[in-house]
Amino acid sequence: xxxxxxxxxxxxxxxxxxIVAVLSIKLNAFRDYQIAEIAMYVTAVxxxxxxxxxxxxxxxxxxxxxAVGAYTTALLLLHLNWPFYAALLVAAAVTAAAGAVxxxxxxxxxxxxxxxxxxxxxxxxxxVAVAFPGTFGGDQGLNVVFTTPSFVGANFxxxxxxxxxxxxxxLVVLVLLANLHYxxxxxxxxxxxxxxxxxxxxGINVAAARIRAFVVSATCAGIAGALLAIVTGxxxxxxxxxxxSIALLTAAVIGxxxxxxxxxxxxxxxxxxxxxxxxxxxxxxxxxxxGANIPIVAYGVVLILVMLVFPQGIQxxxxxxxNAFFGTEQKSRTWRAxxxxxxxxxxxxxxxxxxxKEGTS
Amino acid sequence: xxxxxxxxxxxxxxxxxxxxxxxxxxxxxxxxxxLNFAQGGMAMFTTYVAIEVIYxxxxxxxxxxxxxxxxxxxxxACELTVVRPTLxxxxxxxxxxxxxxxxxxxxxxxxxxxxxxxxxxxAFSITGLRVGGTALGVSRSDVFxxxxxxxxxxxLAVTFRYTSAGLRMRAxxxxxxxxxxxxxxxxxxxxxxxxxxxxxxxxxxxxxxxSTFLYPNSMDIIFIYGFTAAVLGGLDSAVGAVVGGLxxxxxxxxxxxxxxxxxxxxxxxxVALGILVTVLMIRPDGLFAGSRMRRV
Numbered sequence: 001x002x003x004x005x006x007x008x009x010x011x012x013x014x015x016x017x018x019i020v021a022v023l024s025i026k027l028n029a030f031r032d033y034q035i036a037e038i039a040m041y042v043t044a045v046x047x048x049x050x051x052x053x054x055x056x057x058x059x060x061x062x063x064x065x066x067a068v069g070a071y072t073t074a075l076l077l078l079h080l081n082w083p084f085y086a087a088l089l090v091a092a093a094v095t096a097a098a099g100a101v102x103x104x105x106x107x108x109x110x111x112x113x114x115x116x117x118x119x120x121x122x123x124x125x126x127x128v129a130v131a132f133p134g135t136f137g138g139d140q141g142l143n144v145v146f147t148t149p150s151f152v153g154a155n156f157x158x159x160x161x162x163x164x165x166x167x168x169x170x171l172v173v174l175v176l177l178a179n180l181h182y183x184x185x186x187x188x189x190x191x192x193x194x195x196x197x198x199x200x201x202x203g204i205n206v207a208a209a210r211i212r213a214f215v216v217s218a219t220c221a222g223i224a225g226a227l228l229a230i231v232t233g234x235x236x237x238x239x240x241x242x243x244x245s246i247a248l249l250t251a252a253v254i255g256x257x258x259x260x261x262x263x264x265x266x267x268x269x270x271x272x273x274x275x276x277x278x279x280x281x282x283x284x285x286x287x288x289x290x291g292a293n294i295p296i297v298a299y300g301v302v303l304i305l306v307m308l309v310f311p312q313g314i315q316x317x318x319x320x321x322x323n324a325f326f327g328t329e330q331k332s333r334t335w336r337a338x339x340x341x342x343x344x345x346x347x348x349x350x351x352x353x354x355x356x357k358e359g360t361s
Numbered sequence: 362x363x364x365x366x367x368x369x370x371x372x373x374x375x376x377x378x379x380x381x382x383x384x385x386x387x388x389x390x391x392x393x394x395x396l397n398f399a400q401g402g403m404a405m406f407t408t409y410v411a412i413e414v415i416y417x418x419x420x421x422x423x424x425x426x427x428x429x430x431x432x433x434x435x436x437x438a439c440e441l442t443v444v445r446p447t448l449x450x451x452x453x454x455x456x457x458x459x460x461x462x463x464x465x466x467x468x469x470x471x472x473x474x475x476x477x478x479x480x481x482x483x484a485f486s487i488t489g490l491r492v493g494g495t496a497l498g499v500s501r502s503d504v505f506x507x508x509x510x511x512x513x514x515x516x517l518a519v520t521f522r523y524t525s526a527g528l529r530m531r532a533x534x535x536x537x538x539x540x541x542x543x544x545x546x547x548x549x550x551x552x553x554x555x556x557x558x559x560x561x562x563x564x565x566x567x568x569x570x571x572s573t574f575l576y577p578n579s580m581d582i583i584f585i586y587g588f589t590a591a592v593l594g595g596l597d598s599a600v601g602a603v604v605g606g607l608x609x610x611x612x613x614x615x616x617x618x619x620x621x622x623x624x625x626x627x628x629x630x631x632v633a634l635g636i637l638v639t640v641l642m643i644r645p646d647g648l649f650a651g652s653r654m655r656r657v
Contacts, residue, residue, distance in 0.1 A: 052453070058453070105638055105641075105642065108641070108642065108645045109641055109645050110645070112390070112396050112592060112596055113592055113596075113641055113645060113646060113647065115396065115592075116588055116589055116591075116592035116637065117592070117634075117637055117638060117641055119585060119588065119589075120585070120589055120630060120633055120634040120637055121634060123585060123630045123634075124630040124631045124633070124634040127628055127629075127630045127631055128628075128631065131628050131631075242581065242585065246398075246460055249457075250457055250460055253453050253454070253456075253457045254457065257451075257453065289471065289472065289475050289476070290472050292471065292476075293468045293469075293471035293472040293476075294468070294472070295468075296464055296465075296467060296468030296471065297464070297465050297468035297469055297472070298468075299461075299464055299468075300460075300461040300462065300463070300464030300465035300466075300467075300468060301461070301465060302461075303457055303458070303460060303461030303464065304443050304458050304461035304462065304465070307447060307450070307454045307455075307457050307458050307461070308443070308446050308447065308458070311450040311451055311454055312451075
């Protein structure tokens with residue numbers, strides 16, 4: 001990578017920030033809320049995409065990390081009246097610690113075993129919140145009060161401020177992750193993903209690399225949780241179900257695993273598609289039972305179709321289109337298009353006595 | 362002591378339901394190296410089919426039989442339509458496809474049957490059984506649940522062990538290429554595996570739903586514990602699935618019974634997590650994983 005990549009990424013971030021600012025002023029409050037929601041998802045999905053796409057570990061419990069970040073933020077805002085940015089930093093630190101703990105356990109596990117353990121982690125975290133209602137508010141959760149600061153003026157809409165804060169945080173996280181992608185740390189992750197034995201022979205501390213990936217990824221999810229706290233104003237167990245964890249993984253894979261633009265495409269899809277289909281269904285005068293469920297069915301159908309038609313996700317499809325029209329200038333980055341073969345152990349969990357490679361198909 | 366006995370027995374009953382789900386996951390894992398996240402959704406859907414048949418015919422057994430048949434068909438249909446095209450793509454794709462399948466099934470159930478909770482009848486009385494003066498904490502219905510899962514497991518085990526169809530399935534799971542060279546139609550075997558998994562899931566759905574109510578997400582938590590049981594036992598081992606299910610069922614029953622109050626009920630997932638992490642830290646590939654060789 002050349003010296004100019006950092007300015008280029010910052011420039012891109014500034015452009016996106018400007019677009020978001022213009023959009024949030026032009027569009028109504030509901031769209032502002034959606035911008036904030038998308039920013040929150042992008043933050044979490046990008047972190048998960050780094051974990052799964054770069055270091056080759058799967059997590060079905062990232063909703064749990066979001067819960068950790070959200071509850072930390074809510075408690076700090078509620079009891080100590082901290083400013084949001086301070087609460088955000090502490091929430092990031094707390095989830096980083098949680099990520100380290102889970103990462104230590106996860107470094108030993110592979111594929112479905114890791115999937116099972118993280119899935120239960122995600123379920124169990126919210127159970128703690130329900131079991132100790134005195135601290136965490138039980139099923140009702142904790143209410144978060146978030147207001148616009150005085151310097152933006154009294155008439156500044158709260159939803160727009162929420163959209164700005166969320167988008168800013170998301171962009172900072174994305175720029176940091178992009179730098180991590182191309183750093184030594186990112187290279188080590190890819191080496192561990194592609195072949196952990198070869199990576200170990202090259203002197204990479206495989207376990208440390210895996211744990212580091214979990215810490216980074218959990219921190220992103222924790223930051224997303226903090227955003228969720230201020231955007232929705234309510235931190236309750238119902239927000240962090242297994243459905244959330246699965247939606248995050250889905251967005252990462254649909255968008256294009258291991259790519260940061262993919263995290264954006266995936267988040268756009270999971271936020272906007274259900275709303276869009278609901279609008280279409282209601283405008284065609286469908287009954288409420290049908291109208292409420294059509295988006296669910298359509299969402300499932302889209303998931304299946306994208307995976308069948310674009311195996312590399314939306315970003316993979318876009319890159320294919322760009323290459324088809326503008327030559328092969330992207331060739332130097334082919335690692336990003338490489339499938340993460342070790343993510344689920346289809347590739348490396350072969351029956352014990354099977355020696356030849358041919359059998360794995 | 363009586364309480365211990367009661368908790369153990371009811372834990373075994375629930376554990377066997379988890380074992381049925383775990384077994385269905387193991388069946389699919391061994392054949393296609395894929396985690397089927399739609400397993401719970403498929404079971405939920407066939408249970409809705411059963412409830413419709415029971416309402417129309419007023420016969421529990423008609424519904425029971427139709428649910429199992431629907432499970433067979435649904436399993437095979439899922440494999441043939443959407444799962445097979447993903448098997449040569451990146452491994453996570455097939456997982457996302459099963460998640461998509463789950464979403465479609467839950468949405469369809471909502472459209473066809475509505476979202477409200479429905480109760481599901483039992484085949485036998487739910488009055489607690491007694492030996493002498495001691496209440497056992499389980500009913501005739503619970504005994505039927507346990508017996509049904511055990512019979513299904515035994516039939517499967519015998520089929521796999523002693524029939525030529527079972528031999529073909531084991532060969533295909535063991536090494537697809539060599540099995541294909543030996544004249545086994547591996548693709549068809551995979552479809553049969555999915556069909557059997559669908560049947561087991563349908564059985565679990567019909568058996569567990571009387572104690573959970575039926576709604577589009579009703580099998581989610583059962584699936585999570587079934588998945589946990591499969592991982593606990595080792596995804597390649599059918600024995601592991603049953604043992605994993607029993608261990609989990611009994612442990613969760615103790616946790617719910619002894620910790621007491623609402624805290625005990627809420628913390629069952631924490632207990633499950635504790636057991637799973639402890640086991641996986643000692644045996645990362647589950648209790649009954651065989652020795653495993655990794656290619657470098």
